[in-house]
Amino acid sequence: MSDLTHPVTSPAARPGRIRRWFTRPATAPSPAPSPAPAKRVQFDAPLLPWIFLAPQLVVIFVFFYWPSVQAVTSSFYIEDPFGFGATFVGIDNYRDALGSREYQRIAGFTALFTVLVTAFSLGLGLLFAVKADKVIRGRSAYRTALIAVYAIAPPVAGLMGMMLFDQHIGPFVTLAGWFGYEMKVGINYWDTASAMILISVWKQVPYNFIFFLSGLQGIPASVREAAVIDCRGGFTRFRTAILPLLAPTAFFLLIINITYALFDTFAVIDVMVKDKPANNPLTLVYKVYNDGFRGNDIGGSAAQSVILMVIVLVLTLIQFRWLERRVHYG
Amino acid sequence: MKKTLTATLALALSSTAALANPVQISWWHGMGGANEQVINQVAEKFNAAQSACAITPVSKGTYEEALASGIAAFRSGEQPNILQVFDAGAATIINAKGATISAEDLLIQNGHTFDRAAFIDGIRHFYADAEGKFIGMPFNSSAPIMYLNTEAFEKAGVEAPKTWAEFEAVAPKLKEAGYIPMTGSQLTWQLFENFYSRNNVQMASNNNGYDGFDGTELRATAPEMIAFWTRLAAWHKEGLFGFYGAGWADNQKPFEEGKVAMWIGSSGSFGGLSKTATMPFSATFMPYDETVADGNKSTFIGGAALFAMAGKPDDQNKCSADFFSFLTSTEIQAFYHQATGYVPITKAAYEKSKADGWYEQNPVAEVGIQQLMAPQGEWSKGYRLGFYPQIRVIEEREFNKIFSGETSVEDAFKAIETEGNELLARFAKTSG
Structure with missing residues (x-):
């Protein structure tokens, strides 16, 4: 059986660009091969590159670094919403958030939600891509049908979800009723959670589908043919030959999907809970919004957003340091 | 510079402004749909009734969003003259002394009369301080x-x-x-x-x-x-x-x-x-x-009140006062009550609606007022919770x-x- 997990091109020749930023030079005792001098663009005036970079740097500073610093500062204060008084409370905001049972419950749900949404939307996206890749007759019709959903904006998806699961008119509620189950989205915690996960997955599958499909089509026919000769089982062939070659796409999608589940599902959740968090399952980012914008608790909400920032930072580091090592950009 | 720009823009937008150059004031609220239309009608009536001031109502979405927008605007010095704040948010805005001018002070300082007793009992305490002084001007009240x-x-x-x-x-x-x-x-x-x-x-x-x-x-x-x-x-x-x-x-x-x-x-x-x-x-x-x-x-009143935001020039504050006075006038209160179903906030407006025969046609419209006019207990005045x-x-x-x-x-x-x-x-x- 051919082992395609080690492709012909040496990994050292084309290391992941992002990986280089995260790999400390100290861990590599032998001097890394310096990039070819021909690739380096020389500017006559040393200021010129900075001028080119300036717009991007200004955008990052104004919309990312500055607010981040503000969030970190506010998180140590309990502040009057109008900005008249602020009491320095040290790490109390963090202690209040992390110590609250409600916050822990929301964090737990967020983890579960992220895992399920990521797993299902990646899995289904891959399944559809593999199946659509094999279709020859009417392939563009299938593909368009699968991709079309991506054009729906998250709040609209949420609105559709809200109607599909409405207690009075929702077809899914009627459907569950045929099986003798009284579905109560908006009252029963897990009914609402299932509806949210379903809608969030449905919204994200087309995105994954597009990338997996183009990834599959990027696999050379020669490799596929070689794989057919080496192993007859379709599934084994997929697992040992196709999947490793799809790994860079899958890795990229994993990061995008985790970010989607953590942050971009906000609109879906906001619409589905109808502005009433009540006993509905929420994600951490919704809680930040709810406490900060609706509750006007700026300090507490800032502390939660810093916690969220740290979570994302840690997740990203883990992904790049451990997971990406197993991905080959062949 | 910025002020000139805003003024020019407001001038360009308002048709009456071109002639008389009235003082422009803004009013942020959290009403949508039919109730937003009625708010626009009230503003039009005010602009038509006098020429010194012109008010522009702006819907900021829901009650919560209106409060959040007002807070964010205040922190950056861009607050509206008048902000609508709902019952649950009352403590937030009343606690921020310096963010608002008490409605009662605003009216008296600008030469209007103010009589607490003219308001329906159930409405008098909710947006007032412990001494009963009106901080917010009750606007859309419900039970x-x-x-x-x-x-x-x-x-x-x-x-x-x-x-x-x-x-x-x-x-x-x-x-x-x-x-x-x-x-x-x-x-x-x-x-x-x-x-x-x-x-x-x-x-x-x-x-x-x-x-x-x-x-x-x-x-x-x-x-x-x-x-x-x-x-x-x-x-x-x-x-x-x-x-x-x-x-x-x-x-x-x-x-x-x-x-x-x-x-x-x-x-x-x-x-x-x-x-x-x-x-x-x-x-x-x-x-x-x-x-x-x-x-x-x-019962307590539900709904929302209007707050005059601090940090505005005197001529604009005078316009806010004129508007509050206009809003509490019997005619406008009766109009607002009959158009929306919210309760009238003054006794006179209630009497006028009675005289108009409004409740004979719509007995349901009177239930809320009657409930708010029921005897008050020690604990039915309101709550002030942050x-x-x-x-x-x-x-x-x-x-x-x-x-x-x-x-x-x-x-x-x-x-x-x-x-x-x-x-x-x-x-x-x-x-x-």
Whole structure:
């Protein structure tokens, strides 16, 4: 059986660009091969590159670094919403958030939600891509049908979800009723959670589908043919030959999907809970919004957003340091 | 420079401005749909009635969004002249001394007369300080009232209940007649906050929060409250009370469809319900608890008030004062009340609506005012609790848990009290 997990091109020749930023030079005792001098663009005036970079740097500073610093500062204060008084409370905001049972419950749900949404939307996206890749007759019709959903904006998806699961008119509620189950989205915690996960997955599958499909089509026919000769089982062939070659796409999608589940599902959740968090399952980012914008608790909400920032930072580091090592950009 | 720009822009936008060059003031609010149209009409009436000032109303979405936008704007020095703030947000804005000019001071300083006694009793305290001075100007005020499906009561052959004991007597008959006896939209407002006011039970220490934020504690586990909710949970189990989640419309809809016999809504729901209800309906007071010693009192006002924001030039403040005065005039109050279903805030406007014969045509429109004019108890004036919008979120969560069987009534109210008190303690620190 051919082992395609080690492709012909040496990994050292084309290391992941992002990986280089995260790999400390100290861990590599032998001097890394310096990039070819021909690739380096020389500017006559040393200021010129900075001028080119300036717009991007200004955008990052104004919309990312500055607010981040503000969030970190506010998180140590309990502040009057109008900005008249602020009491320095040290790490109390963090202690209040992390110590609250409600916050822990929301964090737990967020983890579960992220895992399920990521797993299902990646899995289904891959399944559809593999199946659509094999279709020859009417392939563009299938593909368009699968991709079309991506054009729906998250709040609209949420609105559709809200109607599909409405207690009075929702077809899914009627459907569950045929099986003798009284579905109560908006009252029963897990009914609402299932509806949210379903809608969030449905919204994200087309995105994954597009990338997996183009990834599959990027696999050379020669490799596929070689794989057919080496192993007859379709599934084994997929697992040992196709999947490793799809790994860079899958890795990229994993990061995008985790970010989607953590942050971009906000609109879906906001619409589905109808502005009433009540006993509905929420994600951490919704809680930040709810406490900060609706509750006007700026300090507490800032502390939660810093916690969220740290979570994302840690997740990203883990992904790049451990997971990406197993991905080959062949 | 910026001011010139804004002024030029405002000038360009306003047609009357080109001629008389009036002082421009802005009004941010949280109303949508039909109610937003009425707000625009009120503003047009004001602009047409005088030439010195021109007001521009801007909808900022929901009540919560209007408050959040107002706060963000204030922090960057871009606040509107007038901001609408809803009942639960009252403590937030009243606590921020320096963010607003008290409505009473504003009117008097700008040469208008002001008489607290001209306002309907139930409205006078909610947006006022502990001494009774008006900080906000009550605007759209409502009361939780009970709407009745006339057909259901005829079919079951029963009378509308005045107390919860009477409800217990008639509900099974309504159920037998094929109806869900009762639903309610926004139980936090109706059967929690207004349980305290209607039955004259203390809601929080420090005089319901009016005497200061330090050490204010919510009395969610008051025995009267636990006893009532235990009954309510039992009614839900027996199918006498329907619960469809925390959303307003989800609980109103089955009533509109004629499946429910009694629905607790807002007096402000009247306008919309007249268009959507598929059956004839009437309304009555929200029942009171006969087991509580001193019940059957007026309820708190719901809805929202208008606040004059600080940090504006004198000529603009004068316009805000003129507008407040215009808004409380009998004619405008009667117009607003009849167009929206919100209660009139002055006694004179109520008398005018009576004289107009409005209640003979629409008896339901009078129920809210009558309930607010009922005798006031010691604890039916209002509450002043910080971070209250967040406390409502906790209440909604626990109420859902009660009806989905995830928690007991005692545990739910213990959780509301504990978590609510944590938020109140946090709020006390904000003013430090």
